[in-house]
Amino acid sequence: MATAMDDDQDQPQRWYATNLVGVPAPLLASTVFNANPLDLTIAGTCEAHHGLFTLLESSHDLIEAHDMFVHYLRIAFGLRKPEPHELSSLGRAEQRRWRSSWRKLLQGWGMDANGPAGAVLKGWVESRFGLVPSFHKAPLARFPSPAWITYLQEKSGSRFNNNNIYQQLDLLFEFCQWSLRRRHASASSPATHLRLWRGSNQCEEQVTSGRLQNRHCTVRLNNIVSFSLSADEASCFGDWVFEVQVPRCKVLVFPELLPGQVLQGEQEVLALGGDYDVVARYE
Known part of the structure; x- marks a missing residue:
């Protein structure tokens, strides 16, 4: 057994x-x-x-x-x-x-x-x-x-x-x-999070708590994932768009970090995954 x-x-x-x-x-x-x-x-x-x-x-x-x-x-x-x-x-x-x-x-x-x-x-x-x-x-x-x-x-x-x-x-x-x-450094209250977006299809299996249709839910993302700086940009990658507050300490690459063409998307942020509370909307 x-x-x-x-x-x-x-x-x-x-x-x-x-x-x-x-x-x-x-x-x-x-x-x-x-x-x-x-x-x-x-x-x-x-x-x-x-x-x-x-x-x-x-x-x-x-x-x-x-x-x-x-x-x-x-x-x-x-x-x-x-x-x-x-x-x-x-x-x-x-x-x-x-x-x-x-x-x-x-x-x-x-x-x-x-x-x-x-x-x-x-x-x-x-x-x-x-x-x-x-x-x-x-x-x-x-x-x-x-x-x-x-x-x-x-x-x-x-x-x-x-x-x-x-x-x-x-x-x-x-x-x-x-x-x-x-x-x-110059901010009086430095931001601890970045407001980012992620587009996805067939994402029901990613939901660990709540429901997509209720807008607020928890999803489990891969151990490293791409996010976008805008909802419009994210919508190009899927019918569902997640609004996510990503901790600054989980970011590996953001657009201004590396001038020139490195990632395919100019608005792409690469960050660690895991479980995220998101606001979901269907485009």
């Missing part, structure tokens, strides 16, 4: 992993945390790259800070394209080597959140924040399953998961949090 513990082991939506942010994953994923957020930092990242964050404090604006960030990661992770005279000293294999970068990963997510780049991002969230994904190409339901095998293969694939990509994403997260604190 199957026990309750056996059932939990087969239900990934009930799984949580250890994390590097000092907040238990079940709490981090909860509506309680979203209502009362705490600042999050990935253990050891700022300490290991103290020089970068010291330099950022000397920047005059976000554009200058962005240039410092990009330049630092180019040096630290070998992301700079070799000059023509340098290629001659590299072997053919090294010349053709794909060096995974945070920018290529985000561009891959923008093209297809359920592709290999999306799997690596979901794997990073799982590793750093302990939040297990609930969807990748298909619902990640009972384990093992073909959907789980595909996710595990893609998140560990060498095309995107190389060149210390998790450490690059750690720095991106910390840079984003630094930028948001800097942007709100």
